[in-house]
Amino acid sequence: MYMLIWKQDILLILFALLLPFLYLRRRTAKGKLPPGPKPLPFIGNKxxxxxxxxxxxxxxxxxxxxxxxxxxxxxxxxxxSYKAAYDLMESRSSIYSDRPHLIVLMELMGFPGTVFQPYSNLWRKHRSLYHKQMNQVAVKNYQPTQMATALDFLKMLLENPKDYVRHIRSIAYGRDLTHRFDQYLDLSDQVSKDFFRAVRPGEFLVESFPILKHVPPWFPGSNFQRWAKKAHDRMQATWNIPFRDVKEQMAKGNVPPSFVANSLVELGRSDESDFEVGAVKSVAGGIFAAGTDTTTAALSWFFLTMALFPDCQVKAQEELDRVTGRNRIPQFSDRPFLPYIDGLVKEVFRWFPVAPSGLSHYTTEDNIYEGYLIPAHSIVLANAWKILHDPEVYPDPMSFKPERFLPDKDGNVPRDPAVSGVFGFGRRICAGRHLAEGSVWIMAASVLSLFNIRPATDSDGKPIDVRYAMEPLPGFFCHPQRFPCVITPRSQDVVQLLNQVQF
Incomplete structure (x- = not known):
């Protein structure tokens, strides 16, 4: 009996192994595929x-x-290229807006967030929640919280500059939820690593051969099942703990504006079994897990660029001093008068995008583009790194030049990185991009108004070369390696200025 079952399993596995190649052969007969690297027999491309x-x-x-x-x-x-990404993901968004169904992420890990939801009514519900609370106008409601977070950050930077990273990750749930914030950060960091592994093409064989998902965890070679179970538990904690903390703070009447608080107040209920409340919870978990990571990554690159390119820092501070007079912290209302700071933030996003290879889209139909067949059910990736380092659009692309985003004599500026791949493309573009970009802007402007950032020096007093930090740490969202730097107040008035500011 067991032998018969075993033989049946072998036949099913063999069939599963052959099926993709039969499918690929059928698709190839429909048209010419784009060029690419030569695949290995059976395995395909490495x-x-x-x-x-x-x-x-x-x-x-x-x-x-x-x-x-x-x-x-x-x-x-x-x-x-930007042209290919725009032509397909924007102009043909109706067939390029799906996500691949990732078995490990969606089924084994139970990922509930918006980013990999299929193009469906549930996704549209999530997206409408994002848009309602995070469109370009609505994000202004978060500016007082962002300013308050920036002030907290500046005070912590003054007291302990080495720990700046952990103080900038409170946008999604509100700055007062600090009693378990270390736990939030640990969960967010680990879930980010889990997510990166789960979405990376070619990481798990089960994605190509779904029958393997039925292999029990104790079976030899099924390590992915055991790993996915642990990742599932971590992910559920990330979605549950901060959400319930916000509800607890709301019950006490002591919570600042946040996505969760605003959404639940608008709904007038907080029962997690309710469909709309559940959608809020799922969206918020995605903001906390991904949004905090993108913001901290971008700010980490900001600190590195300021250490590497002191001339840019000086120009930014000269502009800030002309606008604020060095007697106050910059505010969002100053933004129209700080074009160099705007250019600096754009260049931070462009110079090393936090998600350089982008998230997978998925085609729902065969289509022809530039004479090539793009098959249905293809994973499609927009290589943001190459797009944002195109020398025809951004000359000398590896140089850090904020002034490239200032208008030339004819009023022309290069394409904004925010629409060139930093936040994705098409209907799947990051819905929280306005909030993330605003958070980075106010942090960068505030830090440069009060502090100098310089490389640390060695025992001989020579600046330490920190270019090694450009080699990013592993993960889906790219952070620079930790590097030594010296962060000092620009004047003796910083303490008095920080104590005077209230939000």
């Missing part, structure tokens, strides 16, 4: 596990703007 954007960029330089690869018969399209 996909990069580290710094995938560099491999995709090399493929783009060799094969062109549209590159085709496949892993165990699963089609993968890499877009290496």
């Amino acid at each position: 996909l990069p596990r580290k710094k995938d954007w560099e491999t995709y960029t090399e493929w783009g330089n060799k094969y062109g703007d549209i590159v085709y690869a496949h892993s165990y018969g699963k089609p993968i399209i890499i877009l290496n």
Whole structure:
């Protein structure tokens, strides 16, 4: 009996192994696929596990703007130009707005967030919640909280400059939820790593052969099942703990504006079994897990660029001094008068995008583009790194030049990185981009108004070369390596100025 079952399992596995290649052969007969690297027999292309954007960029330089690869018969399209990404993900968004169904992420880990929801009514519900609370006008409601967070950050920076990273991650749930904030940060960091592993193409064989999801956790070779169970528990904690803390604070009447608080007040209920409350919870978990990571990554690159390019720091501070007079902290109302600071923030996002290889889109139909067949059910990636380092749009792209975003004599400026891949493309563009960009702007402006950032010095008094930090830490959202720097007040009036500010 057991032998018969075992033979049936083998036949099913063999069939599952052959099916993708039969499918690929049928698709190839419909049209010419884009060029790409030569695949290995049976396995397909060996996909990069580290710094995938560099491999995709090399493929783009060799094969062109549209590159085709496949892993165990699963089609993968890499877009290496803004034109290709816009033409497909924007102009053809109706068939490029789905996400691949990732078995490990969605089924085994039970990921409830918006970012990998299929293009469906539930996704539209999530998206409407985002838009209502985080559109370009609505995010102004968060500016007092962002300013207060910036003030807290400045005070902590004055007391302990080495711990700046952990003080900038309170936007999603509100700055007063500090009693378990270390736990929030630990969960967010770990879930970010889990997410990165789960969404990376080619990481898990079960994504190509779904039958493997039925293999029990005790079976040899099913380590992915045990890992997914632990990741599931961590992810559920990330969604549950902060959400319930906000509800607890709301019951006490002591919670500042936040996505969760605003949404629940508007709904007039907080029962988590309610569909709309559940949607708020799912969206908020995504904001906390992903939004805090993107903001801290961008600010970490800001600190590194200021240490690496002191001339840019000086220019930014000269502009700030002209506007604020060095007797107050900059505010959002100053933004129209600080074009260099605006350019500096844009250049931070462009110079090293926090998600350089982007998130996978998924095609729902066959379509022809530039004479090539883009098959249905293809994973499609926009290589933000190459797009944002296109020398025709951003000359000398590896140099850090905030002034590139100032109007030239004809009033022209290069394309804003916010719409060039930093926050994604099409209907899947990051709904929280206005909040994230505003958070980075007020933090950068506030820090530069009061502090100088310099590289640390060695025992001989020479500046330490911190260019090694440009090699990012592993993870979906790229952070620079930790580097030594010296952060000092620009004047003796900083303490008095910080004590005078109230929000």
